[in-house]
Amino acid sequence: MIRVLLVDDHALIRVGFRLVLESAGGIEVVGEAGDGRAALEQTAALRPDVVLMDVRMPRLDGIGATRRLVEAAPGVRVLILTTFDLDEYAFAALRAGASGFLLKDAAPADLVGAVRTVAGGEAVVSPRVTRRMLELFAHRLPAPGEAPRPDGLDPRLAELTPRELEVLHRLAGARSNAEIAAELFLSEATVKTHVARVLAKLGVRDRVHAVVLAYETGLVRPTLG
Structure with missing residues (x-):
C-alpha cells in the first residue's frame, strides 16, 4: 500500500x-x-x-x-x-x-x-519542462559563473568524473538516454549506469533534481530570450 x-x-x-x-x-x-x-x-x-x-x-x-x-x-x-x-x-x-x-x-x-x-x-x-521553468525563473538562481573547469568545480560536482560531467550536462539539456548515447558514442546501458552514478554522487532524487543542480552550479547557463 x-x-x-x-x-x-x-x-x-x-x-x-x-x-x-x-x-x-x-x-x-x-x-x-x-x-x-x-x-x-x-x-x-x-x-x-x-x-x-x-x-x-x-x-x-x-x-x-x-x-x-x-x-x-x-x-x-x-x-x-x-x-x-x-x-x-x-x-x-x-x-x-x-x-x-x-x-x-x-x-x-x-x-x-x-x-x-x-x-x-x-x-x-519531465526534465524538458524543468529546463523551461529554470529559464523562465532564472533570476531566482545564483548568478552562474564561468563554465566549470577541472581545477575549479563547484564542490557539489567535484566527485564527478569528466564523463559523468558530460552526462550531467546533457541531462540538463533534456536529452534522453538514447540521445546521450548517440552523442557520446556509448551504449544506452552504459549511459544508464552513468546517470545512476551521477544521481548517487550528487545526492539528488531523480533526473529533474539533477537538472536543477546543473543550473544552480553554473554547469549550464539559462538561455533567456
Missing part, C-alpha cells in the same frame, strides 16, 4: 482527493493537514510515502513545508498541487525538493498515476 498524507487548507478538496485515491486500490490516505506546520507534525507521526501538498496555506506555506520535510524525512516524496504548470510556485517547489507538481484540476486518473509515480522514485515532471 502507498501511504498518502493530504495537505490542503480546504477541507472539501481533501475530501475529493481522498475519495479518488482510496477508490483506486493500493493507496491509503493515512492523514490530513490544513497547513504546513500540521503537515510536518503529521509526517513525523505517520511516516507517509507521499505527501500531496498545497502551496498557499496559513502558518507555513507548501514551499517552506516541503523544504523542511525533505530535510527531516528524506524518504518521503512530496507532490505539489498548483494552479499553473509553469508558475513560480511550481519552480520553487522543485528547488525545495518536491518530486513533481500536479495541476489542481487534474483528472482522477492523473492524480492516481502521479502518486504512484513519485512513490516509485520517479518525478512527475
Whole structure:
C-alpha cells in the first residue's frame, strides 16, 4: 500500500482527493493537514510515502513545508498541487525538493498515476519542462559563473568524473538516454549506469533534481530570450 498524507487548507478538496485515491486500490490516505506546520507534525507521526501538498496555506506555506520535510524525512516524496504548470510556485517547489507538481484540476486518473509515480522514485515532471521553468525563473538562481573547469568545480560536482560531467550536462539539456548515447558514442546501458552514478554522487532524487543542480552550479547557463 502507498501511504498518502493530504495537505490542503480546504477541507472539501481533501475530501475529493481522498475519495479518488482510496477508490483506486493500493493507496491509503493515512492523514490530513490544513497547513504546513500540521503537515510536518503529521509526517513525523505517520511516516507517509507521499505527501500531496498545497502551496498557499496559513502558518507555513507548501514551499517552506516541503523544504523542511525533505530535510527531516528524506524518504518521503512530496507532490505539489498548483494552479499553473509553469508558475513560480511550481519552480520553487522543485528547488525545495518536491518530486513533481500536479495541476489542481487534474483528472482522477492523473492524480492516481502521479502518486504512484513519485512513490516509485520517479518525478512527475519531465526534465524538458524543468529546463523551461529554470529559464523562465532564472533570476531566482545564483548568478552562474564561468563554465566549470577541472581545477575549479563547484564542490557539489567535484566527485564527478569528466564523463559523468558530460552526462550531467546533457541531462540538463533534456536529452534522453538514447540521445546521450548517440552523442557520446556509448551504449544506452552504459549511459544508464552513468546517470545512476551521477544521481548517487550528487545526492539528488531523480533526473529533474539533477537538472536543477546543473543550473544552480553554473554547469549550464539559462538561455533567456
